[in-house]
Amino acid sequence: MNTLKSAESDAVAGTEKVLSFFREQLLSGALKEGDRLLGERELSLALGVSRPVLREALRSLANYGFLDIRHGKGAFVRKADIAVLGDFLTFCLAQQPDMVDDIMQARIAIECQAIRLACSRATDGDLSRIGGLLSTLMETLDDAEDGGAADFAFHLALVEASRSPALITIYHSIATLLKRSHVQRRIETSDTTGIRDYLVEAHREVYLSVLARDPDEAETKLRQHFAIGDELRRKSYIAAFARKGLPEEK
Known part of the structure; x- marks a missing residue:
C-alpha cells in the first residue's frame, strides 16, 4: 500500500513539474504558438520525470486545448481555446x-x-x-x-x-x-x-x-x-x- 501511495505521489509531483515548466516557458516567451516541444525522451530527461508521467501531463495539456499532439510529429503549442x-x-x-x-x-x-x-x-x-x-x-x-x-x-x-x-x-x-x-x-x-x-x-x-x-x-x-x-x-x-x-x- 505504501509503495502504491508513493508511486501516486511521484506521479502527481511529476505532472506538476511538467505543467509548471510549460507555464514558465509560455510566460517567459521561450515558447509561443506554433512552437514544437522537445522530443519525449529529451523532455523527460530534462525535467527528471518518467515518460509515462510526461505523456499523461502532455495529454492533459492537449485536453485543455494548450497543445496539439500530432502522431509521429510531436507536440505543438496552440492558441488556448477560451x-x-x-x-x-x-x-x-x-x-x-x-x-x-x-x-x-x-x-x-x-x-x-x-x-x-x-x-x-x-x-x-x-x-x-x-x-x-x-x-x-x-x-x-x-x-x-x-x-x-x-x-x-x-x-x-x-x-x-x-x-x-x-x-x-x-x-x-x-x-x-x-x-x-x-x-x-x-x-x-x-x-x-x-x-x-x-x-x-x-x-x-x-x-x-x-x-x-x-x-x-x-x-x-x-x-x-x-x-x-x-x-x-x-x-x-x-x-x-x-x-x-x-x-x-x-
Whole structure:
C-alpha cells in the first residue's frame, strides 16, 4: 500500500513539474504558438520525470486545448481555446454559494474599467456596433430570452471596445454565466413598472457617454445602471411576495 501511495505521489509531483515548466516557458516567451516541444525522451530527461508521467501531463495539456499532439510529429503549442476556460470556470463557480451575486460583482469590476478604456480606445467601428446592439436591445424589450441576449451582447461590445485582451478574455470566460444572469433578470423584472423605459434610457445614457469619450461620466452612468437594476429586481421580489400573500394560519 505504501509503495502504491508513493508511486501516486511521484506521479502527481511529476505532472506538476511538467505543467509548471510549460507555464514558465509560455510566460517567459521561450515558447509561443506554433512552437514544437522537445522530443519525449529529451523532455523527460530534462525535467527528471518518467515518460509515462510526461505523456499523461502532455495529454492533459492537449485536453485543455494548450497543445496539439500530432502522431509521429510531436507536440505543438496552440492558441488556448477560451471556451475550455469558460467551461472550467462555469463548473467551478456553479458550485459556489451566492454564485449569481458574486458573478455580478466580477462583472461590475470588469465593465467599469473596460468602459473607461473604451472611451479612449474604441474605434468608429466599435461605436457603430454598440449603437446597432442598442437598437436590437430596444426591439427585444418584450422577450426575456432575446432581450437578455441583446442586453448581454451590448455589454460585451462595451468590453470588447476596451481593446484590452486581459479584460476581454476574462469576460468571455464567464460569458455563459453572464448570459443566464441577463435572461434571469429580464424574467424577474418583466412585470416591474417602468422597466421598459428604464432599460432604454439606461443603456442609451451609457452609450452616449462612450460616444462623448468621457470616462468619468461613462463609469458613473454604468454604475448607476447596475444600482438601479438591482433596486428594480429587489422591488420585483417584494411585489412577487405580496402577490402570493402570507400563509394562512392553521
